[in-house]
Amino acid sequence: MEKDEKIAWRFMDFYDTKRTSFYVSVKCLYLSVRQVVIMSGNLQPTKAQILKNLEAFKNVDTPEKKEEIYVHEVYNKISAHFSQTRYKPWPFVQQFLSELPDNLLGVDVGCGNGKYLSVNKKLYIVGSDYSTGLIQQARMLHKDEESNDILIADGLQLPHPDGIFDFALSIAVIHHFSTKERRENAIKEILRVLRFHGKALIYCWALEQEHSRRGYHDGMDQDVLVPWVLMKKQKKKKKNNISSIDKNKSEASDKKDCNTQNTESGDNVKPDTKMRYYHLYKKGELNEDCAEAGGK
Amino acid sequence: MKLLTTNFVQCAVKSCNGSEKSYPLKYEDCQLQLEEQEFKPAFIIAMLQRINWQALVKVAADLGNNNLPAEKPADVENNEALLKELHTLLIETQITEGKMVCENCGHIYYIKDSIPDFLLPPHLAN
Numbered sequence: 001m002e003k004d005e006k007i008a009w010r011f012m013d014f015y016d017t018k019r020t021s022f023y024v025s026v027k028c029l030y031l032s033v034r035q036v037v038i039m040s041g042n043l044q045p046t047k048a049q050i051l052k053n054l055e056a057f058k059n060v061d062t063p064e065k066k067e068e069i070y071v072h073e074v075y076n077k078i079s080a081h082f083s084q085t086r087y088k089p090w091p092f093v094q095q096f097l098s099e100l101p102d103n104l105l106g107v108d109v110g111c112g113n114g115k116y117l118s119v120n121k122k123l124y125i126v127g128s129d130y131s132t133g134l135i136q137q138a139r140m141l142h143k144d145e146e147s148n149d150i151l152i153a154d155g156l157q158l159p160h161p162d163g164i165f166d167f168a169l170s171i172a173v174i175h176h177f178s179t180k181e182r183r184e185n186a187i188k189e190i191l192r193v194l195r196f197h198g199k200a201l202i203y204c205w206a207l208e209q210e211h212s213r214r215g216y217h218d219g220m221d222q223d224v225l226v227p228w229v230l231m232k233k234q235k236k237k238k239k240n241n242i243s244s245i246d247k248n249k250s251e252a253s254d255k256k257d258c259n260t261q262n263t264e265s266g267d268n269v270k271p272d273t274k275m276r277y278y279h280l281y282k283k284g285e286l287n288e289d290c291a292e293a294g295g296k
Numbered sequence: 297m298k299l300l301t302t303n304f305v306q307c308a309v310k311s312c313n314g315s316e317k318s319y320p321l322k323y324e325d326c327q328l329q330l331e332e333q334e335f336k337p338a339f340i341i342a343m344l345q346r347i348n349w350q351a352l353v354k355v356a357a358d359l360g361n362n363n364l365p366a367e368k369p370a371d372v373e374n375n376e377a378l379l380k381e382l383h384t385l386l387i388e389t390q391i392t393e394g395k396m397v398c399e400n401c402g403h404i405y406y407i408k409d410s411i412p413d414f415l416l417p418p419h420l421a422n
Contacts, residue, residue, distance in 0.1 A: 126301060126304055154421070164346070
């Protein structure tokens with residue numbers, strides 16, 4: 001487990017957009033393979049299944065709908081399980097927060113279950129997320145804390161006045177927007193609410209990660225679907241004979257589009273695969289998007 | 297939602313940004329709850345420097361508190377009684393249920409189980 005939890009990053013630089021003087025530190029991450037470890041191998045969707053899902057994804061006609069089905073709905077469904085696996089702050093984000101002066105005001109755009117909200121209790125952080133499910137998890141975990149608050153909001157329409165925050169976090173969020181324009185607008189929106197000389201820390205997944213288990217690499221399609229397997233416990237139904245059909249349960253979902261499949265009755269535990277959309281950032285691309293967002 | 301946070305939020309509709317009527321939001325039918333929190337005077341002093349006092353006075357009045365002075369108090373460092381009052385107001389006061397109304401576009405946002413929801417319906421999203 002320990003070595004799988006280690007996340008490497010490829011580059012790190014503070015980026016001064018000159019005209020606006022926002023300092024944006026952008027970093028690309030290799031995908032964490034921790035979520036793979038907690039799933040048993042034969043429950044993972046096959047390559048063919050993922051391709052089929054990707055085809056369905058590409059046929060959805062608007063970026064908003066794509067994100068609705070392949071990001072928002074997924075996070076709402078997996079929120080409880082996802083939250084159980086997202087309690088440990090990444091060291092570099094922890095370091096960023098720990099080194100900030102006391103009593104600063106920050107915003108965490110796409111805060112998920114809020115694992116960065118209480119890393120440094122001398123700050124006040126307003127965390128927001130599109131996913132109601134994840135925000136409910138955040139509320140549960142951070143209910144009694146004085147150093148933060150949470151709200152449900154769209155990263156493209158943040159409910160904050162211009163220039164009020166000393167710093168902003170956006171950790172593993174921007175890659176969920178499904179067009180370049182929307183990703184740039186999401187960065188613009190973060191810069192809008194940041195004060196002059198404010199600092200933003202933005203992380204997205206990297207494309208070039210040949211040596212990771214998922215094997216994403218330069219030259220491949222940057223728009224990918226990443227599976228999340230939930231083990232769903234189901235109620236026993238008295239009328240069904242459940243003894244003999246259980247063993248083939250993992251194959252039952254093979255032919256289906258995962259995010260729209262219905263669960264079948266009869267099993268005690270069955271895998272339920274959800275596909276999340278990611279845009280994998282190429283080397284230098286996040287820097288370009290930040291320049292585009294901050295330079296105008 | 298802590299009362300402090302009301303000072304940092306406005307209507308999420310893009311065309312309302314910059315309108316004096318979209319900030320602060322108008323708070324209606326709110327239920328409040330006091331949650332005891334550790335008193336940190338340095339934090340209150342730092343927040344006070346950045347707080348939009350007029351907005352705070354207006355929101356406090358929406359919630360039934362008309363005791364705040366019209367101008368931001370100066371020299372708070374040695375006024376522990378005032379700092380404690382502000383601590384209770386800003387950090388310990390939770391809005392658990394209620395409505396936030398934009399006085400520019402009229403859109404109503406809801407607070408449920410202490411969580412304000414700023415997602416917009418498609419016709420208001422750009």
